[in-house]
Amino acid sequence: MRDTTMTTAPCGWTGKILRVDLTSGEIWTQPSTEYHLRYIGGRGVGARLAWEEIPPGVGAFDPRNPLMIFAGPLTGTSAPFSGRTIIMGVSPQSYPVEWFSRSNVGGHFGPELKWAGYDGIVITGQAERPCYLLIENARVELRDAGELWGLDTYEAQRRLMSVHGKGIRILTIGPAGERLSRIAIINTETESAAGQGGFGAVMGHKRLKAIVVRGAGKVHIAQPELFRRRCQAIAEEAHAPLGWPGPARLDPEKVVKYGERFHACTQGCTVRCSECRWYDRVPGVVRKGRLYSGQFHCASALFPGVPGTFYDWKLGFEAGFELSTICNEYGLNQWDILFGIVPWLRDCRRAGLLQDLDGIPIDPDDPHFWAELLRKIAHREGIGDALAEGGRRAPDILGFGREFADEYYAAWGYAGHWDGHGNRINEIFFPFWLVPALQWAMDTRDPLSSGHGYAQNIMTWSKHLSPQAGLDWDTIADVAARVYGSRSAAHIRSGYEDKAFPAFWHGQRSVIKDSLLVDDQIFPRIYSEKTPDHFARALDMDGPSFEYHMFTAATGLDISEAEFERMAERVFNIERAVLVRNYGRDRAMDETVIPYFSKVEWWTNPELGERQALDVERFRRLMDEYYTLRGWDPRTGWPTRRRLEEL
Numbered sequence: 001m002r003d004t005t006m007t008t009a010p011c012g013w014t015g016k017i018l019r020v021d022l023t024s025g026e027i028w029t030q031p032s033t034e035y036h037l038r039y040i041g042g043r044g045v046g047a048r049l050a051w052e053e054i055p056p057g058v059g060a061f062d063p064r065n066p067l068m069i070f071a072g073p074l075t076g077t078s079a080p081f082s083g084r085t086i087i088m089g090v091s092p093q094s095y096p097v098e099w100f101s102r103s104n105v106g107g108h109f110g111p112e113l114k115w116a117g118y119d120g121i122v123i124t125g126q127a128e129r130p131c132y133l134l135i136e137n138a139r140v141e142l143r144d145a146g147e148l149w150g151l152d153t154y155e156a157q158r159r160l161m162s163v164h165g166k167g168i169r170i171l172t173i174g175p176a177g178e179r180l181s182r183i184a185i186i187n188t189e190t191e192s193a194a195g196q197g198g199f200g201a202v203m204g205h206k207r208l209k210a211i212v213v214r215g216a217g218k219v220h221i222a223q224p225e226l227f228r229r230r231c232q233a234i235a236e237e238a239h240a241p242l243g244w245p246g247p248a249r250l251d252p253e254k255v256v257k258y259g260e261r262f263h264a265c266t267q268g269c270t271v272r273c274s275e276c277r278w279y280d281r282v283p284g285v286v287r288k289g290r291l292y293s294g295q296f297h298c299a300s301a302l303f304p305g306v307p308g309t310f311y312d313w314k315l316g317f318e319a320g321f322e323l324s325t326i327c328n329e330y331g332l333n334q335w336d337i338l339f340g341i342v343p344w345l346r347d348c349r350r351a352g353l354l355q356d357l358d359g360i361p362i363d364p365d366d367p368h369f370w371a372e373l374l375r376k377i378a379h380r381e382g383i384g385d386a387l388a389e390g391g392r393r394a395p396d397i398l399g400f401g402r403e404f405a406d407e408y409y410a411a412w413g414y415a416g417h418w419d420g421h422g423n424r425i426n427e428i429f430f431p432f433w434l435v436p437a438l439q440w441a442m443d444t445r446d447p448l449s450s451g452h453g454y455a456q457n458i459m460t461w462s463k464h465l466s467p468q469a470g471l472d473w474d475t476i477a478d479v480a481a482r483v484y485g486s487r488s489a490a491h492i493r494s495g496y497e498d499k500a501f502p503a504f505w506h507g508q509r510s511v512i513k514d515s516l517l518v519d520d521q522i523f524p525r526i527y528s529e530k531t532p533d534h535f536a537r538a539l540d541m542d543g544p545s546f547e548y549h550m551f552t553a554a555t556g557l558d559i560s561e562a563e564f565e566r567m568a569e570r571v572f573n574i575e576r577a578v579l580v581r582n583y584g585r586d587r588a589m590d591e592t593v594i595p596y597f598s599k600v601e602w603w604t605n606p607e608l609g610e611r612q613a614l615d616v617e618r619f620r621r622l623m624d625e626y627y628t629l630r631g632w633d634p635r636t637g638w639p640t641r642r643r644l645e646e647l
Contacts, residue, residue, distance in 0.1 A: 011222035012073035012555035023125030042072035043514035044571040046088035060092035063126040072517035076114030076219040080235035081519035083267030085110035092182040092198035095413030101444040106266040107192035112169040115215030132210040145209035152329035153187040172210035173200040174331025176378040181388035183333035191295030222556025233538035285319040300324040310424035313364035330378035339415035340391030347404040358382035414446040418455040429603040430612035438503035500625035511568040587637030
């Protein structure tokens with residue numbers, strides 16, 4: 001392996017990017033420090049490399065499409081809620097244009113990659129036959145994966161562990177990725193996956209079954225004692241996972257039957273998260289005699305069905321857990337299945353457009369329907385061939401049901417998320433969905449992968465969703481004013497006033513989280529039940545500054561918080577520049593989210609008493625404000641030359 005990097009390790013970063021060309025088989029390293037000093041790490045470095053290495057015309061299934069897998073400067077350290085990994089490249093799921101985007105995965109792969117000595121991996125080309133990448137510190141090689149090809153993600157990991165030992169960490173794809181499904185995931189362990197974006201299909205196109213890593217090194221910290229004190233204080237303050245005040249609780253019955261316990265979704269998680277649970281030996285309903293063990297969190301909780309909601313199918317816990325596991329084994333995007341494809345199929349059945357899946361009745365109450373649906377999509381059988389293109393493309397291919405897809409898919413090929421419209425489980429009402437609407441307009445994908453900080457924080461910290469321990473609306477507005485500069489940015493009766501700045505600010509925070517890499521469900525810390533004024537703080541640090549203080553202590557960079565924010569703004573702008581140059585992204589494309597949000601919202605603001613829809617002209621004025629804050633031309637939505645030169 002060719003090594004062109006520095007010999008002394010910087011703090012926070014390793015200083016090396018691993019490069020692999022699958023076509024030639026060449027493996028080498030390149031220096032990464034110059035990128036990190038301007039773009040933080042993770043998402044930031046990927047954005048810069050996209051500008052340098054992805055020319056116009058490169059599609060998702062092009063050998064030139066780089067699969068970029070990056071950790072951040074806090075990955076592999078003791079920073080609380082660190083440990084995630086970001087995956088970038090031209091996304092197959094993106095609709096109607098395949099463009100540069102990103103996904104994110106928990107688990108332990110990122111820390112292990114850092115301990116092996118690499119800040120990230122960039123993989124180009126296409127192998128002649130199935131292979132996997134083995135990384136053991138400085139020893140890196142491509143190995144034959146012929147016997148792994150065709151296996152599900154769980155079995156592939158078991159086989160690799162039988163060869164290389166249980167101490168390895170693995171990213172792998174299943175049958176869906178091998179067959180280039182646009183909703184194919186990259187999986188690690190059981191429930192952790194880079195679920196959105198379809199990057200499992202990019203691995204499948206490259207004939208790369210898995211990436212295996214084992215590391216024996218460590219991440220150097222510039223100021224170890226300061227870093228320790230800051231991390232400990234931040235971990236103690238972040239007592240309420242997902243923003244909910246009050247503790248998470250286990251189900252006593254499931255504790256007895258299936259050993260239910262809290263389970264950390266990343267190496268750096270330190271809280272009892274209300275959404276992350278582990279279960280042992282859950283009996284199969286479809287596959288009789290099989291026992292399932294693993295993690296269950298986030299979208300998975302929808303599989304059993306949620307009584308009293310739009311997703312009220314009656315599968316029950318055991319069948320739901322089994323189907324979630326089967327979905328992961330095939331390597332399929334649970335979010336697209338649960339929030340897009342199945343509701344769309346149900347609507348098509350009710351409208352008389354489609355009654356069965358090649359002879360299998362469409363019945364969301366029947367676990368066998370779900371199992372057959374997942375199998376058909378993963379193997380591209382019958383109607384599954386169209387559905388494997390994703391729930392947004394399938395109606396175009398099949399020639400019916402587009403009006404129903406428009407109900408569930410907010411933009412860019414992604415089903416809704418904390419938007420008050422297509423997603424009908426995350427309760428949010430006007431005016432709070434205006435900020436997610438702006439986030440959707442400006443992103444390349446579901447922006448809530450790292451943008452929960454506004455919508456979810458406000459709703460879950462309110463007495464509306466947390467009646468026992470939540471905050472009243474005036475207190476929420478008071479706390480939010482410290483961050484956004486205005487109470488009306490987060491007040492229940494505020495309407496369209498001051499919503500552009502929160503969208504701008506959380507866009508920066510999204511970049512910061514994806515570049516460091518830390519957990520979006522925890523950061524930024526804004527609200528607290530531990531302080532008299534309910535504004536989060538620890539030691540001499542304000543909650544929204546926690547990421548900055550961990551970053552500077554880890555890396556030793558002597559920069560101001562404003563300079564740190566400027567690094568994030570640089571990343572956001574270079575991403576936009578890639579979109580403009582390569583795909584013609586402009587304001588007209590941003591405005592394609594308007595019809596979705598112009599429908600009447602799903603929930604009702606209790607202070608207003610009636611459901612609201614988007615006022616198009618007022619929203620366009622919000623877009624004007626947003627572009628101005630960014631330093632972009634409001635007419636075109638393009639970054640101005642002046643702003644790019646300033647950055």
